[in-house]
Amino acid sequence: MANGRRTGVSDVITKAYLDSLLLEVRHLDACLPDTTLEIYGKTFKTPITTAALSHMSKNCADGMVKMAKGAHLAGAIAFSGLGAKEELEGMIAAGASVIKIIKPYKDRDSIYDKIRHAEKAGAFAVGIDIDHAFSRGRGYDEIEGMEMRPLQLHELCDMVKATKLPFIIKGVLSIRDAEKCLEAGVQGMVISHHNGRLDYSVPPLMILPEIQKRTMGRIPLFVDCGLESGIDVFKALLLGATACSIGRPLIPRLKEQGEEGVRDVILEMTKDLEYAMAMTSTKSLKDMDSSVVHFGNFTW
Numbered sequence: 001m002a003n004g005r006r007t008g009v010s011d012v013i014t015k016a017y018l019d020s021l022l023l024e025v026r027h028l029d030a031c032l033p034d035t036t037l038e039i040y041g042k043t044f045k046t047p048i049t050t051a052a053l054s055h056m057s058k059n060c061a062d063g064m065v066k067m068a069k070g071a072h073l074a075g076a077i078a079f080s081g082l083g084a085k086e087e088l089e090g091m092i093a094a095g096a097s098v099i100k101i102i103k104p105y106k107d108r109d110s111i112y113d114k115i116r117h118a119e120k121a122g123a124f125a126v127g128i129d130i131d132h133a134f135s136r137g138r139g140y141d142e143i144e145g146m147e148m149r150p151l152q153l154h155e156l157c158d159m160v161k162a163t164k165l166p167f168i169i170k171g172v173l174s175i176r177d178a179e180k181c182l183e184a185g186v187q188g189m190v191i192s193h194h195n196g197r198l199d200y201s202v203p204p205l206m207i208l209p210e211i212q213k214r215t216m217g218r219i220p221l222f223v224d225c226g227l228e229s230g231i232d233v234f235k236a237l238l239l240g241a242t243a244c245s246i247g248r249p250l251i252p253r254l255k256e257q258g259e260e261g262v263r264d265v266i267l268e269m270t271k272d273l274e275y276a277m278a279m280t281s282t283k284s285l286k287d288m289d290s291s292v293v294h295f296g297n298f299t300w
């Protein structure tokens with residue numbers, strides 16, 4: 001950490017780890033693959049989702065609504081981060097299946113209020129990013145005048161019970177938290193270091209297989225951080241992810257081309273993923289085999 005600001009070292013380590021993962025090829029008995037994702041009773045064309053972003057209007061007017069529209073056009077799920085109620089309503093009105101991620105506000109009533117709003121607005125699922133309670137050098141974080149506080153397990157248990165929507169915890173990066181989430185009855189986790197909120201965070205793909213072993217396919221596992229191509233997504237799926245979220249790589253295309261730019265990035269990455277699946281005899285998302293991955297312990 002330099003002067004209390006993030007250095008980006010976790011992003012560098014995450015990229016190096018991703019690039020160290022190598023793929024064997026399997027041609028005999030191969031076929032054209034199917035990237036259909038079935039999750040929480042719905043079907044999507046791709047396991048690639050937009051990440052829980054926010055403040056996109058800085059890049060493009062109605063940025064989050066256009067992000068959601070792009071996801072919908074590509075047959076993908078859209079996540080939503082911090083944002084006004086009207087923004088979430090706009091994303092859902094754009095046709096998207098939206099997973100709303102709420103901040104861990106100190107004012108727990110406002111969390112419940114946002115859960116109820118997400119339900120009423122027709123969100124696909126709801127959740128909390130548990131990794132946003134603290135701020136470097138400032139104690140608890142404060143966003144838009146609202147203080148944050150770490151979530152306690154008993155509070156999480158109550159929140160999960162308070163909604164019929166699938167409840168997802170974003171920011172799981174340890175077996176310990178994964179086990180607590182399971183105990184609370186969450187229906188999904190996002191394995192993420194939230195673009196390096198802590199320097200030297202373990203790369204999500206390094207811890208993913210251990211978390212997958214604990215969850216044994218009982219709940220979907222989303223992954224984000226540093227996934228930039230369909231090949232990166234494929235590596236995550238092979239190591240246990242159910243679906244993968246893309247954040248920063250979407251922003252320049254959103255800025256240049258709006259929803260069509262977002263749609264095209266997701267479609268391009270899905271084609272990339274399809275090719276990698278075909279070249280490794282991976283027929284569908286249910287057919288992911290981690291033995292395709294080789295852990296290359298060298299730099300190149």
Ligand SMILES: Cc1cc2nc3c(=O)[nH]c(=O)nc-3n(C[C@H](O)[C@H](O)[C@H](O)COP(=O)(O)O)c2cc1C
Pocket residue numbers: 051052053054055080081082083101129170192193194195224225226227245246247248249
């Ligand atoms: C501009 C921006 C805004 C973000 N806002 C949120 C947010 O409100 N809630 C949240 O859970 N994550 C937020 N994130 C984190 C992303 O969801 C994601 O975890 C992170 O960017 C890593 O994915 P990436 O490497 O594909 O960008 C934000 C990221 C960016 C770049």
